[in-house]
Amino acid sequence: MSNTPVPPHGQSSLHAVQVLGGGSSGSGVHVRSLSAGLVARGLRVTVCGPWSAEQGYGFTQAGAGFTGLDALTDAGSVASLRAATAGAALVHAHGLRPGLLAAVALRGRNVPLIVTWHTRVDVEGARAGLVRLMERRVARTAAIVLGASSDLVDRARARGARDARLALVAVPAPRRAPETGDGRRQKVRAELGVLDRPLLVTAGRLDAAAGFGPLLDAARRWRGLEPRPLLVVAGEGPDRAVLERRIAMEGLPVRLLGRRDDVPQLLSAADVAVLSSRWEARSLLAQEALHAGVPLVATAVGGVPELVGDAAELVPYGDPEALAGAVTGLLADPVRRAGLAAAGRARTAGWPTEDDTVAHVLSVYDELVQTILSERVDGPGR
Template sequence: MTGRRDTRAVPIPRNAAGDVELSRVCLMIGQLGLGGAEKQVVMLARGLVDRGIETTLLLLSERGPREAELSGSGVRIVSLGYRGLTRPWIDLRGSLKDTAAAMRALGRLMTHLRRTRPQVFHAYLFHCYVAAAPAARLARIPVCVAGRRSLGTFKEGRRGLLAVERVATGMTDFVVANAHAVAEDALRQEGLPRNKIAVIHNGMEERDFRAVAPADLATDLPVVVCVANLRAYKGHQYLLDAVGRLRQWGRPCTLVLIGDGPQRPHLQRQADRLGIDVRLLGHRTDVGAFLARADVVVLPSLEEGLSNAVMEAMAIGRPVVATAVGGTPELLCDRGVLVPPADPQALAQGLHRMLTDRAAAALLGKAAREWALEHLSADTMVERHITLYRTLLEGGRAS
């Protein structure tokens, strides 16, 4: 870990009592798609502005559907115009064209930082935080924070990516993880000192806790809803096998899959082969209505950071069956049904229990909602970030 940088280029204002005045924050993420990390950065940006903090949201590549959520918020959005996000943008096998585009984006990033002079620069996800660290150092930004949102399995066996990340982490003042499992994974992979990382759980807004009208879904069967991109690591293939077992046990259900991805044709063929009722709805912006329609919400992931889909189900009191991976046990311990990953039999048993014992399902849903109201509010998430930023500006370390 390197020492703290010379920050004289960016004065740190203080009030009459001598306390740091946090006035300018810059956040950075790849784009504004419908993913969980994008939802959290949008929520944080709005929360900072609501508290009188000038906030800029830098996008490495392009905008996206979540931009509408920032309309009229006062958050300034700036795109750096990089178009190489089909793979991690620092990949030692990238073409010269990719590298040139990345360098242009890095140049625009540094120009922006030098012009706007934020006190805190907080970058989300690998391709952003490995660029943010050197840019912040060269632009002499007082505090650079890196956000860890998932387990680092994509880096395993890729020594180039690990080396780049470790160099960037050495230039970074602090790391924020969204789950204890994510923090422990970063400590193991990156060799971080424990006083350089803290956990701030994801947040949810008031509207996430409000009841909404259930989606109109034509079926007489119990409804099981899964919200996750259709990628192999999300474990949908095991979920379909589990639903096939439920059918064999005389407990058929309608499985609603919200999300899209390369596994879609494989899952459709698997559903046809198993003879189960699966509705592949693709990306949706009315997820809450389908969660409200669900008898059970399920997440069969093989790996996970901190699932926004699980949190949203908890917020409206839906019973959840999920695999015990990543940060999911932190959310569902004694408040949901946890099963091993890649185990369709255990997944089927968990779903069967929730679909059969409605009283137990209702109790778990109630406990999940009460815990979420206490621990997962957007206000709590925003205030914890502000406290962290101020502590770092004072030159301290968060515990």
Template sequence: MEKYKILHIIGGGEIGGAEQHVLTLLENLDRSRFSPYLICLTPGPFAALAEPTIQTQTFAMRHPLDLSLLPGLMRWIRRQDIDLIHTHGSRANLLGRVGAKLLRLPNVTTVHSSLAHDYLSPRSARLALGLDRITLPLTTGIITVSQYLSDEVASRGGKHIKTIYNGQAPVPQADYSFSRNQFRKQWGIPDDALVLGTIGRLHPTKGQIVLIQAAHQLIEKFPKLHLLMIGDGPIRSVLESELKKASLPYTLTGYLPKAYEALPTMDLFVLPSISEGMGLVLLEAMQMGVPIVASAVGGIPEVVRSEQDGLLVTPGNAAELAQACTSILENSGRAKSLVSSGNRRWLEFSIEGMVRATEEVYKSLLS
């Protein structure tokens, strides 16, 4: 049986949902059929995280349009005798798609999020979308992590698209009460606090500003309210300023490699995204038995069935978000029903299903 060498290319400057997806996929590929390789285009923590289990190389791009790396990258690909290139993100798509075309190799792109909302400036978003339109015809196949993204990519001219949902592994099940008390003690959160928590990159697209606005409305009814935000990103200082301005009790932890360990601390998990490819963290919240309020945007409604696994609200609407949070916090029966349904729902998004479906895409392209 022939064994194929699969190269994944990603920016890798941070560890977000796309990076976690890539690592999970590479670690679980059938090694009797596929040998995984990884290239990061930005120096950062992801390469170090992957190196113990995956052959990893960094080619540092100086800017998003840096094509000077292409000759060296192509030489490396030839030396490794790579059979297929799999790209993730704008930088990787630019180099990987062009390189694959010149080397006459099949290539597939996974689309993890909406390009129009991934950037801090409209100019950067327009540039990314423009580059994607130019290089999209070079792809042999496209994978999207939600049907929402599949429709979006198809509207830009994408073809040969397959939706493969991200898979979620079981998180280590420590003692719930112990984990809750331990985390609160570690971060100075009062034992009797009512914790609204969120996990994600601190970026406008994640909607944390809306959560702060909603919490400002909620604290009158719930005076023990405490906001817990886990993650790091470009708007951290902005969020901290807004939290102080609103006089809200809060904990801002920064990036935590095992963020799921904080979930038992939360009385309610909120994902107030303005745009979201799928929302993998929602599956972790379901596992840990935390009721969910999230935005009805992007791929989220494909994960959380409204009024069944959680409550979904209009993105950007702080009043509606506050109302949904109130309806769960004031109704323990409703909270338990949502948690019970979510605890069954997450099992439908398995690592094995994601990996095997991706391997089938590889086989079809390589044949």
């Protein structure tokens, strides 16, 4: 484990500022876990982000300070961030927009910036050019870019990052439900009305990037099975009305559950979990499925293959026939399902823990702080 950066005698503990946007739940969970670990190791941590993030993740409950970035303009957010980072030893931004705000706020200051790319921004047309410019600015300004998957590391290097590395990003181990085992499983299945039917579970924001269009195409192919599987979808988003119309018009065995905070419990009752995304770095659904020992069918995109290895059935994105075939094949093969469940649990044992993640980040912080101290003593360029 790396040594925690230690301040000179008589000075206060090292102050690390975490900058968070209003994006994915994965980055929010990561920053909450990271903040708690850093505080426990003696660092002073301030999280800057929207107040909704503080309400959702409770950074102050983890011992961190919090500064809201809810200004109506980017200029207002930059001003708040510049004030919050005064005297900070380093700033660690999570995501593209937070990284850009931090880069602007730190202009003219000799404060190292670390940026973790948890995901990528997929847009088309003129906005794609703007995103490339943002990525280039952030990648070239940051002292170090950490990517949650290998393809994000490659992307940062292509945008001009001086130093891009693979991040260790752990998801806290799922909490046990008050009721476990077959009793809990049967209760959840009864609530969904699938005591005698296969249950398929997926979760995500209801938008194009989640791949629910191809997933409904696949559902059309397995609706003739007997008994007919039910696919439940946990999540909300702008495409809900479109998906509802398709489900009703085509008579698909699919139910949209809306926003849920019990996805691990849903997975514990599932026969198969399905991830149909166009791209993922370290999919939270995939991690929760493997932790729960649920067979997973997933698209072979982004960081998914390196995350799950051979502990899931992987299919090409946008191929409903392959997706439907993988699901029906698993439903017909209990031995293969049991094998994948065991492989999934074994795979999770090799994933980084929260302590591993904190130790890795501390080693990065220590490296940067020592570089700054060396430059102050010896002068830059030596």
